[in-house]
Amino acid sequence: MSSTPENRAPATRTPESHAHENRPPSPRVVVIGAGIVGCSLADELTARGWTDVIVLEQGPLPAPGGSTSHAPGLVFQTSPSKTLAEFAKYTVEKFSALEVDGLSCFNQVGGLELATTPERLAELHRRAGYAAAWGIRGEVVSTARCKELWPLIDESVVVGGYHTPDDGLARALLASRAQIERATARGARFLDRHTVTGIEQENGKVTAVVTDQGTFPADQVVSAAGFWGPVIGRMAGIDVPLQPLAHQYAKTAKLPDLADAMAEASKPILRFQDRDLYFREHTDRIGIGSYAHKPLPVDPFAVLPYDEARAQNMDMPSSYPFTTEDWAPSWDDCRWLIPALRDTDIEEGFNGVFSFTPDGMPVLGESRQLRGFWLAEAVWVTHSAGVAKAVAEWMVDGRPSLDLHECDLTRFEEAQRSPSYVRERGSQQFVEVYDVIHPLQPMEQPRPLRVSPFYARQQQLGAYFLEGGGWERPHWYEANAPLVDALGPLPERDAWSARHWSPIAAAEARATREKVALYDMTPLRRLEVTGPGALDFLNRMTTNNLRKKPGAVTYTLLLDETGGVRSDLTVARLGPDRFQVGANSPTDLDRLLRHAPTDVQVRDITSGTCCIGVWGPLARDLVQPLTRDDFSHEGFGYFRAKETYLGHVPVTAMRLSYVGELGWELYTSADLGLRLWDTLWAAGQEHGVVAAGRSAFNSLRLEKGYRSWGTDMTDEHNPFEAGVGFAVRMDKEDFVGRAALESAGEPTRRLTPLLLDDPAAVVLGKEPVYVDGTPAGYVTSAGYGYTLGRCVAYAWLPVLATGTGVHIEYFGEKVPATVADEPLFDPKMTRIRR
Structure with a gap:
């Protein structure tokens, strides 16, 4: 187990320690x-x-x-x-x-990943950062060290490597x-x-x-x-x-260079990811696996039973005949890296079947x-x-000790569960096993799959789309490029942080802070909870007090029985027995459905609805003329909801802001979404309205310290550690996780805001954080705060005093940062509550 502070259980806990506990x-x-x-x-x-x-x-x-x-x-x-x-x-x-x-049962020979290009070497530095963040021993090593570890390689083509001494062969x-x-x-x-x-x-x-x-x-x-x-x-x-896909694996004939080998393997397992290859010893020969060939999908319903497979001269049902035509390019790459292979050949091979998910x-x-x-x-x-x-x-x-939301069987959207999607995305996962993947890199196909009603308008404005949950999500709009000139110089970005980024995001963030912007919030999950028992049910399932009059909106948390944060929700009480719940993933819907009593109905209304966030100091000037209802601060307070009309469009308006500015989330049915966009767009022209994307959104929410569930906090963290204890009402009736919170004690770790000292420095997330020269935690979310003029990073760290200096390792470089107070922007909330 990792020695980093995010873990719940000590490393010494073993399965045997459970054996004598009293159980049913x-x-x-x-x-x-x-x-x-x-x-x-x-x-x-x-x-x-x-x-x-x-x-x-x-x-x-x-x-x-x-x-x-x-x-x-x-x-x-x-x-x-x-x-x-x-x-x-x-x-x-x-x-x-x-x-x-x-x-x-484990041969701890270590692992060695090679770089033959500068881009791969940079990636190995990033992987070394993951290792430090998760408590794994690993270091980037020189070409000479790679040659020492694997004498058979041609060091003239290697520019460095990443060595992990505790890896090996199971x-x-x-x-x-x-x-x-x-x-x-x-x-x-x-x-x-x-x-x-x-x-x-x-x-x-x-x-x-x-x-x-x-x-x-x-x-x-x-x-x-x-x-x-x-x-x-x-x-x-x-x-x-x-x-299932077939993957090529081959063994060479005996190699003279390994003639004296006594052990099954003594050298590190070797990855040559620039050519989608890996190598391991089999005593006096080498086994080679390749992901370089085209995907070879296998129909699981057509796999032969064991005896039928043997009758057809297959070693086993999962071992298909070796396809030599797919192997030829990889064999050339093997011989280029390992000269000793130039005088030998493949003696045996097979295409082995194993599983991929989307x-x-x-x-x-x-x-x-x-x-x-x-x-x-x-x-x-x-x-x-x-x-x-x-x-x-x-x-x-009743629960695992690790956060498993990335693995939960309920995580896929309905649109991601079709056989065609699973086959296509599973095959692409095979292709990308050894690829250098940027954290924002979207899938290429099948796209577009899910689009909001505003998609045509977004295309007209030159939206740069990334993908999430099957949705096309604008990250910025080329139509706003002229606004960049008014910003002044921005810090130059390195090649990695410049990917899937544009200075237009800074312009959109500024427009939100100074005027008004429209944000497409449609991909956020919306649930409807109704029925006579709806209030009691939601109040029992979540941490905050929901016993408020219709029209109230409440930020609250879904906890598990140990007090871990399973999700955060925004609950609007639209009627005595009718609630709209802003949630995070299909897993939230699944959890509520599992626990809902017979007098409560829970349904997902996301696909039939849409949402526009209207935020900025001029948001009220834009919206108020479109409705007869009072949208003043006195008439429509913060965290309140109204069902009204904007022009011809019926909307549910909620006065919320995840960017730290005055404004509303405006919901309507999908068929009226385009009309709502056009109505707001036309009304906003005199106020300098812009369409803004998720890149600006992320910057603004980080400046306010708003958490992103699944990134900043999971069920490995309790609310007080995660900085969302304000959403917990210990004085209300019992709720899931309450008993655990009562005995939790003072936090020994916190989700900690950091400001990078250098205004030009940027980190992206998942980097290790060093305190007094030792890895002490890791970054969750990070992004440049354009209003602050510094990169903001949140990290799980031991409790540290404001002003404490730390270092974040970014591609092998230690970047200085300082623990800050939050919220970093508008701490008195004057911009939202006006």
């Missing part, structure tokens, strides 16, 4: 799939006292023929995702402690055996040659798993079937957004549609033990 009787659990994930999960569950566990496998044990059976076993812990990094760290920790017949089948033995000793049963043919259910609850060898009653079922996940999901009536993350969690049916899918060996631990915690304890 073990439910009947059936795990489908005895690959590395299923075996790890059985071990983790039984270690926590759930011993009535059956693992069903269609192939023979211990090598049943799925992805685990052919996996090369590379474990690189460094990832831009903190969650994936934590998964991988636990995998290393656990497998390093497992042995079978005196052989360790012996996946051996680790599976070790965990089978441990779980079996605690009471679990592993049954191979059992093909699942159905999932039985009753009243929305799973009841049994049907196989060709009989039926197994179950209270909980976990699909850990790997690329067969969609097949199992269909039996349960659950779609699994997963696309965003490259695992799919984890319990289905709401079929209670007791869990997914642990699209998991690579790298993350297997960590995923199993998290899912076991989730099942046994």
Whole structure:
């Protein structure tokens, strides 16, 4: 586990520490799939006292023929995702402690990533920053050091590398055996040659798993079937957004340079990401994997059973024939990097099948549609033990100890779940495995997928669109380019921070502060909660007091039972039993639906509605002439809502501001959205109205210190640590998470505002922060504050006094910054409340 301060649990906590705790009787659990994930999960569950566990496998044990059976076993812990990094760290920790017949289940040879271009070397510095942020040992090393670590490479083509001494090779089948033995000793049963043919259910609850060898009653079922996940999901009536793809892996003939090798591997696993290649030793030969070839999608419903595959001369169902035509370009690249390969050839190879999702993350969690049916899918060996631990915690304890929102099975929008989308995006994830990905880099296809009613007008204004949740989101408008001349000189940006950025964003931010701007807020999720029990339900689920008269708007939080922030919500009471809830993701809808009583209805109204944010000191001058209702400060106070008309358009107007300026969020139905935009645009011409994008929005909200859930705070943080304790009312009736907050104690870490000392410096997020020369935390959100003339960064750090100096590591450079008071802009809220 990481030593950085964001972690809940100490590194010494192991599954065995749960075994003797008092727990209710073990439910009947059936795990489908005895690959590395299923075996790890059985071990983790039984270690926590759930011993009535059956693992069903269609192939023979211990090598049943799925992805685990052919996996090369590379474990690189460094990832831009903190969650994936934590998964991988636990995998290393656990497998390093497992042995079978005196052989360790993990060969800690280390990892080495090579750069052959300046751009890749810069990326390796960024990866070293991730490592420092997440508590992983790693450093950027010289060409000479790369040659020492891997003598076979041609150092003349290498400009540097990234070395991680604690990475290595997981012996996946051996680790599976070790965990089978441990779980079996605690009471679990592993049954191979059992093909699942159905999932039985009753009243929305799973009841049994049907196989060709009989039926197994179950209270909980976990699909850990790997690329067969969609097949199992269909039996349960659950779609699994997963696309299997074939990946080329080859072994050379024996190499004279490795003739004296005694160990399976002694050199670091090697990544040559500039050519989408990786290398590992197999004693006296080298194994090579390639992501350079075209995507080779596999239909999971057409994968042969084990015996049929063997009858057709396949080693296993997941091992397809090697396609030499796809290999040829990669082989040239291999020989260019490693001269010793020029005198040998490939002796064997295969195309191995494994799983990709539309965003490259695992799919984890319990289905709401079929209670007791869990997914642990699209998991690579790298993350297997960590995923199993998290899912076991989730099942046994009710929640995982890590934030899993990036992996939650509910995270995809409905528009992102079509088979075509899953296939296309899964294939692109294969292509991008080793690509240098900018944090703002949008997908290229399929686009446009979701557009707001204002899309045509945005195109006319030259919107620069990025994508999120399938939505086209304007980040700035070329129509505002003439406004840049009035700004004066802006600090020059480096090549990385200049991507997906324009100085026009600064002009739009200034126009918002000085005049008025229109922001497309349509992609923000909107839920409608109605019914006689709606008020009691929402008040119990959230932290703030919602018992206010209709017309009130309240910022509040969804917590879990341990007090972690699952989401933040804006709740408008539009009638005695009718609420509009501004939420963050499909997971929020799922959580409310799981807990809603029968007299409460919850539905997503996002797609049928739209929203324009009208913000700036002239916002009232723009809006008031369009309505007969009183939009004065006295007549329409802050955090109030009105249902009214603007021109011909019925709107729900909420006086909110996430940019720190006077204004309203204006909601209407999608069919009237374009008319609303045109009405506001025409009325705003005399006031200098501009359309503004999310780049300016992010800058303005950071200056005000407004949090972004999923980035600045997650369920790993409680409200008082995250700086949103003002949304918690401990004096109201009971709410989810209250008991945990009462015993939480004083925070030892905080989401901390930082101002970079150098007005020209910029960071982007996820960089490590050093206090007294030691990594102490990491940046969440960051962006240039155009009003302040400094870059603003928020970071999770130990509690530090205002004025404390820290350093943020940006591409290997230590950038000085200072802890600041918040809000950084307009602390008395005079601009909003006028």
